Each structure stands twice: as structure tokens, then as C-alpha cells.
Amino acid sequence: MQTFQRNIEDKVYKALEDDLRENILKGLLSPDKPILTEPELEVKYKISRKSVRKAIQNLCDEGLLKKTQGKGTFVIPPADRLKTNSRKNLKILFLTSAFIPGEKISSEYEEALVSGMSELAYRMNWQLSFSLIDNLSIRDITSQYKDSKFDGIIWDNTHSSHNKIISSFMGNGIPQVLIDRYLNNVCSVYFDHHTEITDTVSFLASLGHKRIAFINSDSGEIVYKEREDAFFSSLKNLNLKNDYYFRISHLKPFNEFKVLSSALNPPTALLLGGHSFLPPFLAWAGSRKLRFPEDISLICLDDSWLAKTNNPPISVYAEPRNEIGKQALTALERLINGQMRPGEQIRIKGDIIARKSCGLPKK
Known part of the structure; x- marks a missing residue:
């Protein structure tokens, strides 16, 4: 029981610590005014005062925050941060x-x-x-x-x-x-590949698409299996058919592309499983004079220069590398x-x- 309780405490203070650290490093918290007080953070994150103090102390130890008596806790400016950070020679x-x-x-x-x-x-x-x-x-x-x-x-x-x-x-x-x-x-x-797929399928379903195809890699890497499981799970939760799933090679994708147009009830939306599939798919779609989104809606996993500059620009689920x-x-x-x-x-x-x-x- 004590171990279980300790694990819960670790998670709750870590969420606050990670949020504060991210906002500090992104420059979203100004050094000119104090961060939220301990009682305010306690209410906002719904955690104990002990957890709040632990998160703040860890960030002070990292050289990101400093406590000023009677005034509050402040973000250390980047220039001064280098001087105070005890691990600057990492x-x-x-x-x-x-x-x-x-x-x-x-x-x-x-x-x-x-x-x-x-x-x-x-x-x-x-x-x-x-x-x-x-x-x-x-x-x-x-x-x-x-x-x-x-x-x-x-x-x-x-x-x-x-x-x-x-x-x-x-x-x-x-x-x-x-x-x-x-x-x-x-x-x-x-990267959370499960959420990547569930969010994308939900987005297409919200537009009214009921026949959604997914072209995934046939690689044995675990990421592609995770995407596959998430796709079928999403279809099941939304009561959609799973007739349009294809695993294809990065080297020979064209046969599977042809299946999309030869189906009796072709899909109305396509989820393309990676930026490497986009150039050959656009070439194949161009040869068949397919239009997006008039003939089929298209969204690609991973953003790229090609997705941004294509006519029309391609919707994507962007990975924050x-x-x-x-x-x-x-x-x-x-x-x-x-x-x-x-x-x-x-x-x-x-x-x-x-x-x-x-x-x-x-x-």
C-alpha cells in the first residue's frame, strides 16, 4: 500500500514539474513576475501542498526557479540560468x-x-x-x-x-x-502513435466519412503494429467497417493503391501512414486524375515540405520532433x-x- 501511494505522489508532482519546466524552457513564464503561488498551484493541479513544494524545489535545484522571501518564486532568466545551473557542464x-x-x-x-x-x-x-x-x-x-x-x-x-x-x-x-x-x-x-491514429480517425468521422482506408507500412517495427491496433480499435468504437486496411512495402506501393479504386464501395477518405508514401501516392493519384477532397479526402501521418506545398495542401497529423x-x-x-x-x-x-x-x- 505504501509503494502504491508513493507511485501516485510521484506522478502528481511530476505532472506539475514537467508543465512548469516546459513553460520555462519555451519562454512562456516571464522572469519579471512570480509564478502562481503554492495554494494556487495546489488548486489548479488538484494536488497536495507537499507535491507542489517538491516540484518547485526540484526546479530550483535545476537552476530554473528561485525563491525570493516575501515576493514569491521567480523564473531565472536564461543568461543567469547558465551561471546558477549546477549541471552546466553536462x-x-x-x-x-x-x-x-x-x-x-x-x-x-x-x-x-x-x-x-x-x-x-x-x-x-x-x-x-x-x-x-x-x-x-x-x-x-x-x-x-x-x-x-x-x-x-x-x-x-x-x-x-x-x-x-x-x-x-x-x-x-x-x-x-x-x-x-x-x-x-x-x-x-x-510519439504517441495510438492517439495519433484515434484522433485522425475521429477527425475524418466527424466530417461524415464512414469508409476510411488506412495504408500502413508492412515493416515489423512496433510503431506500425501500434498504429494498426489503434486503427481497428477506433473503427470498432465508431461502428465503422474495417474493409480498407492495407499493409504495403515502401518499395512497391502501387498495387495497393489500385485496390482503392477497384473496390465496389471505394473509401471516401484515406489515411496515409507516413510521408514516404506521399510522393508515390500523389504520382499515382495524378495519373488517375483523382482530386482532393472532391474524389477522396486525404490526410497523411507526418508533416513534410511536400504536404505543405502540394496543390491542394495535404492535411497531416504533425509529429512535434x-x-x-x-x-x-x-x-x-x-x-x-x-x-x-x-x-x-x-x-x-x-x-x-x-x-x-x-x-x-x-x-
């Missing part, structure tokens, strides 16, 4: 299979991710270095950690083949955070300083951006 190693900064960024998604991490690292005066996963040596990385060359690792674009390396680093006590991956006892920051980068860096800093438990997970939600490719179903 050194982070970012491992990825996607790119090497300065040479090539594989997509605008990695670019946004690195941008968010770099922005926060600059604000906090942390050192951020990069390396390709394929170039690393377990022995060299472990040796560098023991020699205090870095304090922790953030992983991106990992696969199941990297699990052995991650486990080896865990055995050597190296703090690690995974982006968009799930692995027991390793902290992770990942910039924010994911910041949260991953913050999570690692907290893990290093004992403020986050190994295996803890942070889910980040995105938003629907409704553009001209979605409309009411064709009558």
Missing part, C-alpha cells in the same frame, strides 16, 4: 543511424529533432556531440564514459539489432534515453541526476493540421 552523446550533422541530414524530421536538442543544449550550456551508430565501438564508448568524456547517451533511429549494444551500456552503468523505441529498463521519449528532441535531452539530464527512474517513458502528442485535402464525403 556532456551528451547523440547516437543515430540517420545522419552526421554537417554532412547530411536524412530528412526534415531528423533536422527538427536535432534543432530542438541543440536549442536546449545552447540555453543550458551543455555540450552535444554526434556519432553514427554504425561507427561506434562498444569498448571505445564504454572507455570514453569511464574517462568522463560524456555523461550519457541519446539514441535515435535504433532497431532491434542495437538492443545488445544498449544492454551492454546499461551493464556498464551508462545513462541512456531512447527516442521512439521501447526497451525494458531504458528511459524513452516517444523539435519538442521530442528537447524532452529527450531533459529526460537524460534528469536521469543522470537521479530525478528519473530507469525505464520511465514520456509520451508526446501531436496535432492535426487541417488543410484543403480534407472535406465532406462525396455524395
Whole structure:
């Protein structure tokens, strides 16, 4: 019972702490006036005074807040924050299979991710270095950690083949955070793909669509299985048919595209499972003179330059990669300083951006 109660207390103060930290780092709380008082935060978040004080004290310890007797609790300005932050010399190693900064960024998604991490690292005066996963040596990385060359690792674009390396680093006590991956006892920051699908299906259903198709990747990665489960669950909850689900290869998508138009009752809306499917689908749709949304409404998972500039612009469910980068860096800093438990997970939600490719179903 005591353990259960402690877990509840951890969650309630952490929600307040995370909200305040995010608003501070985004510049939404001014250093010129105090934040809400402890009684006001207690009422707003419906938590105990003890939990409020714990959250505020943690942020004071991080060098983000300061208490001024008789006046309140204030945000420390960014310039002064660097002087007061006791962890200003934090050194982070970012491992990825996607790119090497300065040479090539594989997509605008990695670019946004690195941008968010770099922005926060600059604000906090942390050192951020990069390396390709394929170039690393377990022995060299472990040796560098023991020699205090870095304090922790953030992983991106990992696969199941990297699990052995991650486990080896865990055995050597190296703090690690995974982006968009799930692995027991390793902290992770990942996009909420379940909410991504349920929100998108609900959005299309709210426009009156009852025949919704979903083109998903046939990759064995867990993210695509999570999307699949969420899609069928959403259809069931909304009493919609599940006749229009396709798993296709990124290399040969055209056969499944043809099925959409050959069905006796073709779908009125299409959910495209990733920006990599958008160029071939638009090429195929153009060859058939399909119009959006007159012939079919189209929404894509992940925003992209093509989605923004297409005529008409394509509706998307946007993944906040910039924010994911910041949260991953913050999570690692907290893990290093004992403020986050190994295996803890942070889910980040995105938003629907409704553009001209979605409309009411064709009558």
C-alpha cells in the first residue's frame, strides 16, 4: 500500500514539474513576475501542498526557479540560468543511424529533432556531440564514459539489432534515453502513435466519412503494429467497417493503391501512414486524375515540405520532433541526476493540421 501511494505522489508532482519546466524552457513564464503561488498551484493541479513544494524545489535545484522571501518564486532568466545551473557542464552523446550533422541530414524530421536538442543544449550550456551508430565501438564508448568524456547517451533511429549494444551500456552503468523505441529498463521519449491514429480517425468521422482506408507500412517495427491496433480499435468504437486496411512495402506501393479504386464501395477518405508514401501516392493519384477532397479526402501521418506545398495542401497529423528532441535531452539530464527512474517513458502528442485535402464525403 505504501509503494502504491508513493507511485501516485510521484506522478502528481511530476505532472506539475514537467508543465512548469516546459513553460520555462519555451519562454512562456516571464522572469519579471512570480509564478502562481503554492495554494494556487495546489488548486489548479488538484494536488497536495507537499507535491507542489517538491516540484518547485526540484526546479530550483535545476537552476530554473528561485525563491525570493516575501515576493514569491521567480523564473531565472536564461543568461543567469547558465551561471546558477549546477549541471552546466553536462556532456551528451547523440547516437543515430540517420545522419552526421554537417554532412547530411536524412530528412526534415531528423533536422527538427536535432534543432530542438541543440536549442536546449545552447540555453543550458551543455555540450552535444554526434556519432553514427554504425561507427561506434562498444569498448571505445564504454572507455570514453569511464574517462568522463560524456555523461550519457541519446539514441535515435535504433532497431532491434542495437538492443545488445544498449544492454551492454546499461551493464556498464551508462545513462541512456531512447527516442521512439521501447526497451525494458531504458528511459524513452516517444510519439504517441495510438492517439495519433484515434484522433485522425475521429477527425475524418466527424466530417461524415464512414469508409476510411488506412495504408500502413508492412515493416515489423512496433510503431506500425501500434498504429494498426489503434486503427481497428477506433473503427470498432465508431461502428465503422474495417474493409480498407492495407499493409504495403515502401518499395512497391502501387498495387495497393489500385485496390482503392477497384473496390465496389471505394473509401471516401484515406489515411496515409507516413510521408514516404506521399510522393508515390500523389504520382499515382495524378495519373488517375483523382482530386482532393472532391474524389477522396486525404490526410497523411507526418508533416513534410511536400504536404505543405502540394496543390491542394495535404492535411497531416504533425509529429512535434523539435519538442521530442528537447524532452529527450531533459529526460537524460534528469536521469543522470537521479530525478528519473530507469525505464520511465514520456509520451508526446501531436496535432492535426487541417488543410484543403480534407472535406465532406462525396455524395
